[in-house]
Amino acid sequence: MSDATGKRHPGLVSFSREHHHGLVQARRLLAAAGGEPPERRAALRSFRDAWEDTIASHFADEEALLLPLVESEELRKRLQTDHEALRKMAAACAASSDSSDPDGDLLASLGEALRSHIQWEERVLFSAIEKTAGEAVLASLAGRR
Ligand SMILES: [Fe+2]
C-alpha cells in the first residue's frame, strides 16, 4: 500500500506492510481462479503458507491491539464479521489445497473478500483509528514487529 511508508502513522506501518503481502496473495488467487488446476493448486498452497506464517496472526493482532482503539461500533462489527468470514474461507481453501482440481470459485471468492477487506482497512478503518486514537497509544504499536 502506498500508505505503508508515507502518510500512515508509524504505529500502523507493520500492519500496512502485512497488507501488502496479503494483497499479493489475493491477486494471485484471483488470477489463478480461472486457470488450469496446477495454477489453482499452487495459488492455494501459497495462500495456505501465508495464512499460517503471517495472515492468521495478523488477524489476531488486529483484534487484540486495534479493535479496542476503534470508537465506531459499526467499524468494529465489520472488522469482526470480515475476519470470521475470511477464517471460514481460509479453512475451506486449506482443506482443498491438496485436491487435484480445486474449485476456482473458492479461489475467486477468497481473493475478492481478502482484497476488499484489506482495502477497507487501509482506506476506512486505519484512517479512523489515526483520527481517534491517542498519540501515545499509536506510538506504542510501533514496536510490534
Ligand atoms: Fe483485518
Ligand SMILES: [Fe+2]
Ligand atoms: Fe489487516
